[in-house]
Amino acid sequence: MQIKEVIDTLEEMAPLAYAEDFDNVGLLVGDKNAEITGVLVTLDTLEVTIDEAIENNCNLIIAFHPIVFSGLKKITGKTYVERVVLKAIQNNIAIYSIHTALDNYFRGVNHQICEKLGLQHRKVLLPQKSTIKKLTTYVPIENSTLVKQALFEAGAGSIGNYENCSFTVEGIGSFKGNEASNPVIGEKGKLQEEKEIQLNITFAKHLEPKIVKALFEAHPYEEVAYEITSLDNYNQKIGIGMIGELTEAIDTHTFLQQVKKTFKCGVIRHSALVKEKVKKVAVLGGSGAFAINQAIRESADIYLTSDLKYHDFYKAEDKIVLADIGHYESEQYTKNLLHEFLTKKFSSFAIILSQKNTNPIQYS
Structure with a gap:
């Protein structure tokens, strides 16, 4: 079996046509016609990820985040990105990124967050147009x-x-x-x-x-x-973020403690707890400040996302609770989603779930 057969199957699930314009998705390193020996599924591709692929005889890495995001003018090993690309090429390992194509897939990143939270009546937070x-x-x-x-x-x-x-x-x-x-x-x-x-x-x-x-x-x-x-119709099945409801309203502080435990958060940064109870929950894995106003328009009680800046918290306007649960924390289960999907589709070679924690942020 060739690498392109795995890629084609992934893109049937989450077509790259729906990735965001700024993104860099698809096969980033390697030959799609190469015969496959094994697949390593990961959130990020670092040097330790390449080592893990080598140890498990995997010549294809399926990553959520793209290791190459902007153009590379040199590949000398000076930066961590260059070192990863160089090591992958030296070991004939292909790297594929699915990133925002999976963000915009209805049963993708944000659906996975909703599963962990037990949210019902789910719908896309920001449906795509055109x-x-x-x-x-x-x-x-x-x-x-x-x-x-x-x-x-x-x-x-x-x-x-x-x-x-x-x-x-x-x-x-x-x-x-x-x-x-x-x-x-x-x-x-x-x-x-x-x-x-x-x-x-x-x-x-x-x-x-x-x-x-x-x-x-x-x-x-x-x-x-x-x-x-x-x-120009909005596509209700394609778009980023998701909103749903808990089976019953619960105390906001209690809900945040449950989120902290479920997503193994070192800390949750949040705005004032202006909602005594939480029922309607908006989520967006990764950086989600751009969707704050949409979460408010949807009358969400709380919005879980990451990478909120100081002034972003003012946008709550006492209408919603904004909670930054961490970038890695919000997307960590994405690799499980990809692993489960590929394991069901392919049985003729190994599909390995990476055991490496690639979170660059530490808490003390």
Whole structure:
């Protein structure tokens, strides 16, 4: 089995098309066509991670965070990033990062936090826009069922809990082929009018190549007339952060102590406990100051995230409790999620869960 087969499986779960624009996701080091010997799953890739991969005969590291985030002009071993990349190359170890693609996946990073907290009625905190596209095409009536079915099989027409969704309008299409044409219906050089349907169908943006391929293979015409537009609709299943509810409201201080224990926090930095009890909880693994206002708009009692600065805590405005539980702490269970997913998908080689704690922050 080749490395690319593992990558393809991961990207079926969390397509890179939904990663944030600033991010650096995908295969960062190595040859995707190399034969795989084993996989090490980790949160971060450090020199000790490379050593762990070598010890376990793993030539692919699946990491949440990208070791290469901005451009490298030199690889001399001067910085920890350069040393990791250099050591990986010297030992023929590939490094793949999934980062914000998994953040924006509905059952990804923030879903995992919600699982640990036992939150119910979960929904995305900040749904992404422009992740849904619409295909409009024109098909002879007698071929419409075949074309629709091909598009459905390619993944088009799924809206929430519904599949095979489309809309059609009947009309008359006209065309006239030139001398180089080879019309399926009618004759070259003669105006042809044909009863057709206008077919409208939506699809997730990462499926576009697959959808267009299915359309061209199933459509009877020599030249396929079609339009693809991006919709501004918010995608309720793709986006960062999550909000849910506890089964019953509990004392805020008690809840924070439970969070501290569950996420093994050295400390929790928080704003004033303006809420006596907590029921509605917003979460965002990693740096989440940008979503404070959204958590307030969603009427969350408390917002769990990390990397909040001094002035970020003022944004609570006595409307919410802001709690910084630590960057590593908020994302630490992500590697377990990836390990469980890959273990179910592959049994022909070792999937190793890293035992290294890569948290650079210590508490005294």
